[in-house]
Amino acid sequence: MVPSCPFIYIIRKDVDVYSQILRKLFNESHGIFLGLQRIDEELTGKSRKSQLVRVSKNYRSVIRACMEEMHQVAIAAKDPASGRQFSSQVSILSAMELIWNLCEILFIEVAPAGHLLLHLLDWVRLHVCEVDSLSADVLGSENPSNHGSFWNLVTILVLQGRLDEARQMLSKEADASPASAGICRIMGDLMRTMPILSPGNTQTLTELELKWQHWHEECERYLQDSTFATNPHLESLLKIMLGDEAALLEQKELLSNWYHFLVTRLLYSNPTVKPIDLHYYAQSSLDLFLGGESSPEPLDNILLAAFEFDIHQVIKECSIALSNWWFVAHLTDLLDHCKLLQSHNLYFGSNMREFLLLEYASGLFAHPSLWQLGVDYFDYCPKLGRVSLELHIERIPLNTEQKALKVLRICEQRQMTEQVRSICKILAMKAVRNNRLGSALSWSIRAKDAAFATLVSDRFLRDYCERGCFSDLDLIDNLGPAMMLSDRLTFLGKYREFHHMYGEKRFADAASLLLSLMTSRIAPRSFWMTLLTDALPLLEQKQVIFSAEQTYELMQCLEDLTSRRPVRGESDIQQLQDEDIETTKVEMLRLALARNLARAIIREGSLEGS
């Protein structure tokens, strides 16, 4: 006997998708995604680039908002385990934003030399935020220049290229200790005169280079003259500003990561660096910073790939590192709009963008609620989107009519008639099983499903035969143009009309309607007996209603009906009784028809008034 495992494991993929805060990310980015697809068709040229940058910034602000909220939740978390979980989510989001920002600078903004460094400086400043808290700390104290972290603050300001603020700090030091006022002033001047490309400036790159070279030499002179020898802090600042690698590496703690080191190094040794030269500096910065002590982490590899302008590598590494397709799907889509991705043909013929979007959207469909977002993503996958949508949408569980209506609307908007039919059929069957014949009919009308409408009508007719009256008269009496959907339905409607006419004593009209119902053959054979029986009272009326012609036709129908009846063999009492009733009915009909025929012939044969 093989022991069986008593447990059932519930496997769920994409745990991230269920997080409350991340849902906001998915929803907001869905809106941005749609906006991007729609504007893309219209834009060309310069405005296109600025629009794409704006879209990128929108995505980033959404990530930041999410980060903020998660940070608040992490702080407020009651138990440390969930607090840690939220904190790790925050750091993942922060890393995503870091990568996205770099991609925006390098691939979307495509900043040229000169401006490139400014963007990179902004990038670093945004992501190393200890400066602000440190600054608040130091400035808030009574005697800032005596604060323990004063020089740390000044150093980090210099490292981030925030030379104006650093100068202000130095002036405080100058005020506090007159002895070093002189050298502080010189340093301040040096900081002030560092040439930097400002956005409104019209100087060319060469001019900037020349000026910078000049300034650099001035700094060198000060170093060689040992002007700042009395103050080791200022001396190290000077070395930093000269771009001395050793001095920079001494500040590893303040720099905190290799890309900060990279940007500072570029700022003070090669501010007009060209984009294509970036990767030399990037690789060497990483090596120098890590110094052989630790190996690069996934994030480092991703950033390095970005500096090397290897987009595919960036996306590949991100896909591996992150557990959710959200990031790579949206970033790749945006880069694709920038026309940066060559179409890589993957196994099933779609390109990378489409593959990632399909994966992301399929993940959304696994969620009970977010499937509606997935629909729009499938729409923008030209090769396999429609097919994937068709498969997914049929499998959404429909527990209320309202949800079914939404799903049907999605299918109808995309002309997925097969799916519409199959969903309507399922709903109609459910309705029939619950005895909601009106609902069943309205579903078959929506799907234009004649076969089902016939089924519903047969149900009605069967009920009538069994009970002698119609259920749901409100439906049958008010069919309207829907009657035309199926023959059986038309018959039902007309039959009710016959009842109405009879009730209003419009016998002649009722009679001809009844006859046409039978002769046009839209009445089901099983119902003919009932129709003929309905004709009986009309035949028995004092006045002659059916003309001779009509009576002949009725007799024809009766003969048709009786001649086809199979000869019964041995049967039990009940069947014999039924047969008896049948035979009596037929005989009565024959008698009534014969009598009517006689009266009709006489009436038609006689002259009016005589």
Next chain:
Amino acid sequence: MEEIYAKFVSQKISKTRWRPLPPGSLQTAETFATGSWDNEENYVSLWSIGDFGNLDSDGGFEGDHQLLCDIRHHGDVMDLQFFDQERIVTASSTGCVTVFLHHPNNQTLSVNQQWTTAHYHAGPGSPSYSSAPCTGVVCNNPEIVTVGEDGRINLFRADHKEAVRTIDNADSSTLHAVTFLRTPEILTVNSIGQLKIWDFRQQGNEPSQILSLTGDRVPLHCVDRHPNQQHVVATGGQDGMLSIWDVRQGTMPVSLLKAHEAEMWEVHFHPSNPDHLFTCSEDGSLWHWDASTDVPEKSSLFHQGGRSSTFLSHSISNQANVHQSVISSWLSTDPAKDRIEITSLLPSRSLSVNSLDVLGPCLVCGTDAEAIYVTRHLFS
């Protein structure tokens, strides 16, 4: 439309309703309730847009809406109404009708009363018991009327354990919405395009009147009664068509207005300015219909500001013999005058707008994109 605030709330919103103000109060609306749907855990939540201390340049209070409290709800919230200042009635997709009570002192919600088998296909006694979603609920203190996919109408009274009156098989199709006409009369709309009026004073199970569209039997999803004129009713259909009916006259609508491109989920007359009508739809738009006559004569509809859309008015019956002074601007059928101005209120197309509510100058709506939009300056 300026100053419309959006907030993403991590749940698809199926219903939003303002908390009614005490009669005679001069305050503006401050609190609204929302119900979610399609989640594994659905919630009924209360939100507040009251001041949070941020004064804007005009001295008015602005800011996001904040969550006050919420409570788990079994099944999708199919409909939600405020019964009175503290109680909220919800209709669930499990066929259950629940009354929630709000405790303002500690800001919590609790279940006050529940009718768990209000709507079902096969009865609780039978072996194949299956519940049916309850699709609509309307309150008129102390009565609550509910309708569902089982075609049943229930009349409950708060604090009574059993239903006061039940009309089984009132309709062979699904009843989508219900509203009170006059106190003992209700009006229901169903999925074969019929309006039925029921009188609770009568004993039978038949409607006292049936009205329907002449053309295709398009399902009707929502209904609202004119606040002052109890015979004027507006309905919205699956094809996005807005119909105005006069229930005293004839069995056909007075006017049909082609509106949205997809199902119209809710239609509301403004309770204090009934010349204004609001509709929201599956196509992601929310429209404000302005039929007030103090607007200067416009020769054409299309040059109005805002994001108006094409509108085709098609009147069916002649109402010419009604006195001009008592005629509602909705009933007058002179298409040449083109007096209705339509503006779209949401800044961009989103997923379906499932619900809206208006009270005074405030409007709130909820969408399938998990966002709630609030504006406090409807008529600026």
